[in-house]
Amino acid sequence: MRLTIICCAVLAGCATMGTPPAGADTATAVLAEPGGREVGRAALMQEAEGVRVRIEVSGLAAGRYGAHLHRSGRCEGPSFESAGAHWNPTGAEHGFENPSGRHRGDLPNIVVGADRRGTLAFEIRGARLRGDAGMLDADGAALVVHAAADDYRTDPSGNSGARIACGVVG
Numbered sequence: 362m363r364l365t366i367i368c369c370a371v372l373a374g375c376a377t378m379g380t381p382p383a384g385a386d387t388a389t390a391v392l393a394e395p396g397g398r399e400v401g402r403a404a405l406m407q408e409a410e411g412v413r414v415r416i417e418v419s420g421l422a423a424g425r426y427g428a429h430l431h432r433s434g435r436c437e438g439p440s441f442e443s444a445g446a447h448w449n450p451t452g453a454e455h456g457f458e459n460p461s462g463r464h465r466g467d468l469p470n471i472v473v474g475a476d477r478r479g480t481l482a483f484e485i486r487g488a489r490l491r492g493d494a495g496m497l498d499a500d501g502a503a504l505v506v507h508a509a510a511d512d513y514r515t516d517p518s519g520n521s522g523a524r525i526a527c528g529v530v531g
Contacts, residue, residue: 386490388497390504390528392418395438400526403504405490412488412496414468416481418506418526421473427511427521428481430466434501436527444503444527446517450494455516465496467519470510502530 385406392401401418416428431444447455448466457463465488473479489495496502506526511519 388490388530390530392416392504392506392526392528393436394526395441397438401506401528403528403530405496405530407490408484411484411486412490413484414481416468416471416504417478418471418473418480419478421477421479421506421526423473423475423477425470425472425510426479426525427507427509427519428468428471429505429507429511429518429521430468430485430496430530431503431505431527432466432500434497434503434529434531436503436529438527441503441505441524441527444505444524448496448502455514455519457513459514459516467511467513471506497530504528504530 388405390403391399392403393399400420401416403414403416406413430448431446432448433443433445435443437443450465453462455463455467457467465485468483469481471479471481491497505524507521507523508525509522511521513519
């Protein structure tokens with residue numbers, strides 16, 4: 362009985378994930394390949410402890426893909442270098458497994474299944490969408506999907522390869 366109640370509470374929380382409460386501070390991004398084909402969408406929401414990020418991708422080959430928030434809100438193809446480096450307001454090194462900490466823009470890998478779809482949900486603790494050291498400063502931010510999995514260690518980008526999709530966060 363207790364397990365059933367816990368499962369129902371978790372599922373209810375997941376069901377409301379896509380609908381932010383009225384007045385919530387939110388941002389979105391449409392992820393596109395260099396040619397403009399849409400491959401995903403992202404939603405970001407400010408919460409008390411940080412920023413919740415949810416990414417849904419489709420049409421990518423099965424595999425693992427690095428995903429990062431970048432410091433500039435520009436997505437000029439074909440390489441998306443216009444997005445700049447990772448969002449890193451604390452001046453940390455890259456990677457979840459880095460003993461010195463991690464960039465605030467570091468996200469877990471997106472796992473895409475045989476159905477060519479993948480979802481990532483993650484909370485960036487201590488992050489802010491706006492305001493002091495916020496992600497959405499004067500030049501905005503971008504969400505970038507990379508060609509390979511992030512190794513969570515190698516500075517500056519986890520050996521995650523080329524930038525294959527990008528979306529301006531706004």
